[in-house]
Each structure stands twice: as structure tokens, then as C-alpha cells.
Amino acid sequence: MAGMHQGGRLRQKRERAIRILFFCIALASITTLALIVVFLFMEGLPIFAKVSVHDFIFGTYWYPTDEPPDFGIFPLIMASLAVTATASLIAIPLGVLTALYLAEVASARVREWVKPIVELLAALPSVVIGFFGMVIVAPFLQEILDIPTGLNLFNASLMLAFMSIPTICSISEDAIFSVPTELKEASLGLGATKWQTVYRVVLPAALPGILTGAILGISRAAGETAPIMFTAAVFFTPSLPKSIFDEIMALPYHVYVLATAGTEIEKTRHLQYGTALVLIALVLGLNLLAILYRARLRRKR
Amino acid sequence: MKNQLKIRTNHLNFYYADFLALQDITLEFYEHQTTALIGPSGCGKSTLLRCLNRMNDLIPYSRAAGEVLLDNRNIYDPDVDVVTLRRRVGMVFQKPNPFPKTVFENIAYGPRVNGIRNKAYLAEQVEHSLKQAAPGMRSRIGFMTRPWASPEDSSSACASPGPWQWSRKFCSWMSRPRRLIPLQHRRSRI
Numbered sequence: 001m002a003g004m005h006q007g008g009r010l011r012q013k014r015e016r017a018i019r020i021l022f023f024c025i026a027l028a029s030i031t032t033l034a035l036i037v038v039f040l041f042m043e044g045l046p047i048f049a050k051v052s053v054h055d056f057i058f059g060t061y062w063y064p065t066d067e068p069p070d071f072g073i074f075p076l077i078m079a080s081l082a083v084t085a086t087a088s089l090i091a092i093p094l095g096v097l098t099a100l101y102l103a104e105v106a107s108a109r110v111r112e113w114v115k116p117i118v119e120l121l122a123a124l125p126s127v128v129i130g131f132f133g134m135v136i137v138a139p140f141l142q143e144i145l146d147i148p149t150g151l152n153l154f155n156a157s158l159m160l161a162f163m164s165i166p167t168i169c170s171i172s173e174d175a176i177f178s179v180p181t182e183l184k185e186a187s188l189g190l191g192a193t194k195w196q197t198v199y200r201v202v203l204p205a206a207l208p209g210i211l212t213g214a215i216l217g218i219s220r221a222a223g224e225t226a227p228i229m230f231t232a233a234v235f236f237t238p239s240l241p242k243s244i245f246d247e248i249m250a251l252p253y254h255v256y257v258l259a260t261a262g263t264e265i266e267k268t269r270h271l272q273y274g275t276a277l278v279l280i281a282l283v284l285g286l287n288l289l290a291i292l293y294r295a296r297l298r299r300k301r
Numbered sequence: 302m303k304n305q306l307k308i309r310t311n312h313l314n315f316y317y318a319d320f321l322a323l324q325d326i327t328l329e330f331y332e333h334q335t336t337a338l339i340g341p342s343g344c345g346k347s348t349l350l351r352c353l354n355r356m357n358d359l360i361p362y363s364r365a366a367g368e369v370l371l372d373n374r375n376i377y378d379p380d381v382d383v384v385t386l387r388r389r390v391g392m393v394f395q396k397p398n399p400f401p402k403t404v405f406e407n408i409a410y411g412p413r414v415n416g417i418r419n420k421a422y423l424a425e426q427v428e429h430s431l432k433q434a435a436p437g438m439r440s441r442i443g444f445m446t447r448p449w450a451s452p453e454d455s456s457s458a459c460a461s462p463g464p465w466q467w468s469r470k471f472c473s474w475m476s477r478p479r480r481l482i483p484l485q486h487r488r489s490r491i
Binding site for chain 2: 108180181182183184185186187188189190191192193196200201204205
């Protein structure tokens with residue numbers, strides 16, 4: 001009987017130790033992210049001595065060699081938002097409907113083959129996708145739509161959508177598949193058809209998971225550089241893009257060019273930090289919005 | 302006067318893949334009558350019930366051999382509309398499984414998927430159901446959704462064992478215009 005107490009105390013210590021270990025590991029991940037953001041912030045702050053925050057974010061001109069220099073990255077922000085939005089419009093419906101097909105319509109054998117193939121698509125290197133966009137999709141678009149160039153925002157959105165669809169599909173499919181059978185049976189038992197069950201019971205129940213898939217897929221697209229490098233981004237355009245068939249300046253590409261091929265790399269270092277900071281703020285902001293919305297959905301049930 | 306024969310199984314055999322779960326079942330269920338299926342766990346009661354409204358169709362690699370006749374028509378005929386069948390032959394589940402929606406939406410679900418859109422009518426029916434049940438537990442939502450699945454009064458109902466007091470009360474209320482097949486493990490609870 002005395003042994004009972006002793007064993008208990010040792011076990012408690014061990015449990016506590018494991019809990020602390022897991023906490024430290026999680027802390028490490030979060031700390032890394034926080035450090036990157038803080039570092040960028042500190043290094044990027046000096047640029048706001050040269051140009052006000054307002055002018056940097058909302059200024060529409062990028063003429064660093066002018067006197068006084070113009071450092072407006074508004075076109076880049078707008079372009080990044082536009083390309084992400086267009087890519088989402090393409091990728092989310094396609095991804096979720098594919099997931100629905102796999103989870104609800106496809107037979108077990110079809111599912112066994114198609115799901116791994118979709119997941120394999122996620123492994124395509126982004127450079128390859130960008131290259132494909134440049135050499136195949138661009139001439140195709142140019143011909144079919146009769147526009148001056150196939151290298152534009154639309155092309156970039158297509159390629160980014162291509163990259164996001166596997167992620168969205170895979171995670172949404174897991175979510176839809178995990179809806180408990182009892183809910184589906186309850187609905188069917190009341191005389192609902194299969195499709196009534198899907199859109200009244202299954203999809204609402206799977207919504208948080210589908211949102212997760214969408215968030216992950218789209219944030220991947222928002223930050224990618226390679227596809228847009230090949231297909232849409234140019235270093236300088238004189239004005240905001242007027243249609244989706246224009247070329248754009250884009251945030252990730254801008255950082256790349258400034259850091260590697262700009263005329264005065266060291267001197268513009270804080271510009272690079274500033275642009276990177278805006279890019280991070282954008283992506284993190286989008287993610288945060290989506291996560292908050294998902295949390296709200298979860299709390300409602 | 303003898304009650305009408307409503308459902309009849311005719312040498313029904315049911316397989317889960319290669320496993321023969323129901324062996325040569327021939328049973329008769331009469332209108333305005335409560336028929337109880339009693340047996341130990343795993344003997345096939347739920348399987349039989351699920352055969353009566355073809356809920357077993359949802360289970361992959363399962364098949365039924367033999368006939369189940371509702372009003373003298375085999376429900377396993379290829380030209381039978383399963384959705385209509387389930388609107389006529391309802392089911393109360395053993396484990397309460399309400400939808401993750403509001404109580405109103407849970408109760409109104411049945412009529413809604415059967416095409417009833419009139420909000421006033423729905424509200425009236427929901428209120429009627431709520432008055433009949435004691436204030437809210439999940440399993441009671443289960444009982445409340447069942448009667449309103451179909452506007453047809455002569456629909457039959459199958460029931461699995463819920464908390465037995467509610468089952469009994471529910472059964473006696475239900476079995477007036479309908480016919481009921483409850484499931485139990487012990488005779489005394491019927």
C-alpha cells in the first residue's frame with residue numbers, strides 16, 4: 001500500500017516533465033516565427049525615416065532615383081491582393097467540389113487512386129509550375145483571348161490556383177469524410193435525398209475543416225514567388241493594373257529583385273525589409289482573419 | 302376485425318460481405334399493432350429493422366436476398382424510390398443524433414426536406430412537437446423529428462431502444478394512426 005503513494009508521485013513528476021517538454025517545443029516554433037517578424041520590423045523601421053508609413057503603403061509610384069525619391073508600394077499590395085483573390089476564386093470551388101466528389105460520390109476504389117494523385121500534385125515544384133505557365137499557358141492565353149501578352153495577372157492566378165488546389169482538396173476531403181455517419185443516416189432516415197443531405201448536413205458540418213484547407217491553400221499561393229516570377233511580375237509598371245490581363249508588380253518578386261539585382265543593394269536594404277514586412281503583414285493578416293472566422297464558426301456549434 | 306398486414310418479410314437473408322447476418326427471416330407486421338423484437342446483443346435486430354427501410358443500402362458490400370413487402374410491394378425492387386420509401390417508413394435511432402443546428406431547424410428538417418416551405422406551418426408543427434415533449438434533451442429531439450417526416454398519416458415507424466420510459470410513452474402516442482416495431486433486449490421492458 002505504501003508503494004502506491006510512491007509510484008503515484010513518480011508518475012506525476014513524469015507527466016509534468018512531458019507536459020513541460022511539449023510546451024517548450026511548441027514555444028520554440030512560435031518563438032521562431034515571432035523572431036522573424038520582430039527582426040524584419042526592427043530592420044525595416046529605418047525606411048520610415050525617409051518616407052512616411054502612409055506614403056510607403058499607399059504611394060502609387062516607385063521612383064527611387066528621383067529627388068525626392070518615391071517609394072510607394074501600393075501597386076504591389078493591390079496586385080498581390082488581386083492575384084490572391086483571383087486564385088482563390090478559381091481554386092476554392094474546384095478544390096472543394098473535387099473533395100466532395102472524392103468523399104461522397106466516388107467509389108472506394110476510385111478514391112484509393114485519385115486521392116494520392118491529387119496529393120502528389122501538391123509536390124510539384126513551384127518553379128516547374130511557373131515555367132509551365134510561361135511557356136505553355138501564356139502563348140495559349142495570348143491566342144485564345146487575343147490579348148497582347150499571355151504573361152499577366154490571370155496567368156499568375158491560374159498557376160497559383162494550380163498550386164493551391166491539392167492542399168484545399170486534400171484537407172477538405174478529410175473534413176467531409178469525417179462527418180459522422182449518424183448525421184447522414186439521421187437525414188436520410190427522414191426522407192432526404194443524398195444531395196439534400198450533402199448541402200444541408202454534410203457541408204455545414206465539415207465547414208471548419210474546409211475553411212482550414214482553404215486557408216492553408218491560399219496562404220501558400222499568397223506568398224509564392226516562382227510562379228508569379230515567370231508569368232506576371234515585372235519590376236516596374238507605370239500604373240495600377242487595369243484588368244486581369246495586365247502585368248503586375250508583385251511583393252515577393254519585388255523583394256527578390258531589390259535584394260539581388262537592384263542598383264544599390266546595400267543602400268536599399270531597408271527597402272527590402274520594408275517590402276518583406278508588408279508582405280508578411282499581408283499574409284499573416286489574411287490568415288488571421290480566416291482563422292478568427294473559423295473559430296467563430298466552431299464556437300457556434 | 303383482423304388488422305391489415307402491412308409489412309412482410311419473405312425468406313429474407315442479409316449479408317455483410319460474406320457474413321450471413323440474417324438467415325431466412327419470414328415475419329409479419331400488422332397495422333395498428335406494436336410488434337417487439339427481443340433478443341441478445343448482436344443477434345441481428347437492428348439489421349432487420351434497417352432492412353425495412355433500406356438504410357442498409359448505405360453500408361458497402363452488403364446485400365439482401367429475399368423479399369420485404371410493404372403493402373404487397375417488394376421494397377427491394379429496382380424501380381422502388383428509396384427516398385419515398387424512407388418517407389413512409391421512418392426510423393428512431395438508438396443513439397440520439399441531432400444535427401448541429403438549432404432545435405427549430407432540427408425539428409423542421411423533416412418537413413423541409415419533404416418540400417414543405419410554408420414558414421407558418423413549420424412553426425406551428427415545431428411548437429406542437431415541443432409541447433408534447435418535456436423540456437430539452439438530445440434524445441427527445443430525436444423523438445420529435447420522427448412524426449413530422451411525412452405529411453402522410455399512415456406512415457409506419459421503426460424504433461430502436463431509447464430510454465425505455467420515453468420509448469413506451471412515445472410508442473403509445475405513435476401507435477394510434479401508425480404501426481410500431483420497437484427493439485429491446487429484455488422482455489420486461491416492453
